[in-house]
Amino acid sequence: MAKESVLVLDFGGQYNQLIARRVRECNVYCEVKPYTTSLEEIRQEAPIGIIFTGGPNSVYDEHSPQVDPGIFQLGIPILGICYGCQLMAHHLGGKVTKAQEDSAREYGKTETCFDTACRLFADVPETGVTWMSHGDYMEKVPDGFSLVAHSAACPNVAICDEKRRFYGVQFHPEVNHTENGLAMIRNFLYKACGAKGEWTMGDYKDIAIASIRDKVKDGKVLLALSGGVDSSVAAALVAEAVGSQLTCVFVDHGLMRLNEGDEVEEAFRKWNINFVRANAEELFLSKLAGVAEPERKRKIIGEEFIRVFEAEAKKIGKVDYLVQGTIYPDVIESGAGDAAVIKSHHNVGGLPDYVDFKEIIEPLRMLFKDEVRQLGRELGLPEYLVMRQPFPGPGLAIRVIGDITREKLDTLRKADFIFRDEISKAHLEQTMNQYFAVLTNMRSVGVMGDGRTYDYTLALRSVTTTDFMTADWARIPYEVLDRVSVRIVNEVPGINRIVYDITSKPPATIEWE
Numbered sequence: 001m002a003k004e005s006v007l008v009l010d011f012g013g014q015y016n017q018l019i020a021r022r023v024r025e026c027n028v029y030c031e032v033k034p035y036t037t038s039l040e041e042i043r044q045e046a047p048i049g050i051i052f053t054g055g056p057n058s059v060y061d062e063h064s065p066q067v068d069p070g071i072f073q074l075g076i077p078i079l080g081i082c083y084g085c086q087l088m089a090h091h092l093g094g095k096v097t098k099a100q101e102d103s104a105r106e107y108g109k110t111e112t113c114f115d116t117a118c119r120l121f122a123d124v125p126e127t128g129v130t131w132m133s134h135g136d137y138m139e140k141v142p143d144g145f146s147l148v149a150h151s152a153a154c155p156n157v158a159i160c161d162e163k164r165r166f167y168g169v170q171f172h173p174e175v176n177h178t179e180n181g182l183a184m185i186r187n188f189l190y191k192a193c194g195a196k197g198e199w200t201m202g203d204y205k206d207i208a209i210a211s212i213r214d215k216v217k218d219g220k221v222l223l224a225l226s227g228g229v230d231s232s233v234a235a236a237l238v239a240e241a242v243g244s245q246l247t248c249v250f251v252d253h254g255l256m257r258l259n260e261g262d263e264v265e266e267a268f269r270k271w272n273i274n275f276v277r278a279n280a281e282e283l284f285l286s287k288l289a290g291v292a293e294p295e296r297k298r299k300i301i302g303e304e305f306i307r308v309f310e311a312e313a314k315k316i317g318k319v320d321y322l323v324q325g326t327i328y329p330d331v332i333e334s335g336a337g338d339a340a341v342i343k344s345h346h347n348v349g350g351l352p353d354y355v356d357f358k359e360i361i362e363p364l365r366m367l368f369k370d371e372v373r374q375l376g377r378e379l380g381l382p383e384y385l386v387m388r389q390p391f392p393g394p395g396l397a398i399r400v401i402g403d404i405t406r407e408k409l410d411t412l413r414k415a416d417f418i419f420r421d422e423i424s425k426a427h428l429e430q431t432m433n434q435y436f437a438v439l440t441n442m443r444s445v446g447v448m449g450d451g452r453t454y455d456y457t458l459a460l461r462s463v464t465t466t467d468f469m470t471a472d473w474a475r476i477p478y479e480v481l482d483r484v485s486v487r488i489v490n491e492v493p494g495i496n497r498i499v500y501d502i503t504s505k506p507p508a509t510i511e512w513e
């Protein structure tokens with residue numbers, strides 16, 4: 001257990017893990033636990049502060065989540081956010097009411113005024129935008145509390161009782177739309193809870209390792225390693241925790257970028273684990289021979305991937321735990337409902353049905369991507385693995401347009417490497433989120449030396465995006481594009497024309513297939 005920790009009590013709000021992440025950003029360890037966590041457990045863990053999250057309910061709903069009122073007697077500072085604020089007010093003698101249509105009900109960005117004499121708002125500008133999302137409001141503030149923020153529509157945006165160090169805000173300080181939200185959370189941690197802020201990702205690593213050891217004991221652990229950031233960091237973490245009890249199965253489908261398979265294998269050599277590289281290039285290429293339709297390619301790769309993994313897992317026998325590199329954004333996305341399937345993404349998420357194991361371990365489930373990268377660094381993974389850009393599960397199969405041959409894959413690998421190399425030399429990696437080459441199935445006439453060529457057209461694609469759901473094409477300087485073009489045409493036989501994709505998503509997608 002960390003020396004200094006904050007407990008986030010989960011009341012079902014959508015931003016709960018974001019709250020946890022903000023606390024970690026302030027160098028304080030934190031855990032999200034259900035609102036049903038017993039008083040006894042809280043007492044034992046002795047957090048320096050407690051945060052009540054938001055939630056979809058109204059405190060007056062028949063089955064709305066409640067807390068043991070004893071929590072207010074522990075002498076621990078509490079920050080209530082949205083529903084958490086109303087819950088605190090309700091329990092401590094205030095009155096929460098359903099807002100009428102046009103009065104205090106608020107959604108979205110709201111101009112708010114703060115009383116900066118309150119610890120929570122110390123050194124924060126007196127006015128700023130907050131992100132509201134609440135239907136109920138506090139009609140009567142509990143005894144001992146004062147009002148410390150208001151908006152045009154609502155006089156009771158924030159309350160505080162400095163003596164008991166209880167704070168409540170109707171808005172969400174954890175989301176980026178709230179100006180200075182992080183400063184408010186920092187104020188709660190440092191000024192109200194007295195945090196020292198000594199926690200680092202290195203501590204997270206130690207805690208995660210201890211908890212994996214504790215769970216796994218002398219059991220056998222299996223992990224499907226894709227070479228992507230998430231599965232690599234999960235593998236390194238479990239490797240550090242249980243060493244030779246871990247078997248990593250790396251299905252090499254032969255659709256990786258230049259040297260990628262070797263790089264992944266190399267990175268894991270330092271751990272005393274069982275590393276299985278299933279060289280299945282032949283198998284995948286034979287199954288994909290003559291297949292031009294993108295969704296068919298994905299389906300074949302998805303199925304074969306599972307089959308190869310399953311065959312390797314069978315050799316190991318019964319395993320106790322299967323590790324998955326699920327990270328927090330995957331957890332959100334998997335609950336995203338029934339949006340139309342534009343591309344069926346092949347991920348290893350489907351594996352558990354096929355492998356005999358007792359339980360799944362998801363050690364990165366609470367982390368956001370940048371935190372995962374940070375953890376990877378702490379574990380000593382090389383920078384090229386930690387900073388790897390997203391790479392689709394079906395690999396280069398969906399970047400060779402039309403049917404796939406080994407020759408075309410090799411051509412694409414060389415061209416893609418040159419593109420990445422020039423981006424790196426120009427120090428542009430941080431200005432774009434994904435960049436790669438696509439081998440089109442179009443050939444055109446060119447001239448090289450004195451001869452006519454009739455070779456393939458290569459497309460370069462580079463995008464900027466925050467969520468990969470929408471994207472803009474990256475404005476790569478012409479000189480860089482020029483160097484890439486000259487090098488590829490000179491160094492890669494079979495390509496005589498380079499085009500740069502200048503469509504955004506939508507209407508295009510990031511990948512070409």
Ligand code: XMP
Nearest residue numbers: 343344345346390392393394468509510511
């Ligand atoms: P699109 O092409 O849909 O891509 O705009 C959005 C993001 O998803 C990646 N992508 C995939 N990832 N399996 C994956 O694991 C797939 O089949 C797949 N297709 C696209 C793409 O690289 C981009 O990051």
